[in-house]
Amino acid sequence: MDISALPSDVREAAHIDANGEVSWPDEKAASAIEALTAAGHRVLGLDIRFYVADGTFYEIPWSRSDADAAEADASALEALSRIDDLERPEDAVERRVLVTWE
Secondary structure (H helix, E strand, O other): OOOOOOOHHHHHHOEEOOOOOEEEEHHHHHHHHHHHHHOOOOEEEEEEEEEEOOOOEEEEEEEEOOOOHHHHHHHHHHHHHOHHHOOOOOOEEEEEEEEEEO
């Protein structure tokens, strides 16, 4: 996914996997969602990833939206506000938010 139109702080915080998926540390995810919407994208969904020391992760589907960009943005931000409802696995060393957009 192309993140070149996003602000530099959002780009620098992004983690791009070899398959092109893009995730952000949970504390930067709201900025990423807002920047994607401002750049004209529609957020389709969020998945929460808990990474363990060896780089593998647990992935939990967290939100999905078929709405227009503004409503999808609001839906994603609302879902993100509930991220602490998830129980962190004992072996997790990092939590990231995978954002899917078009």
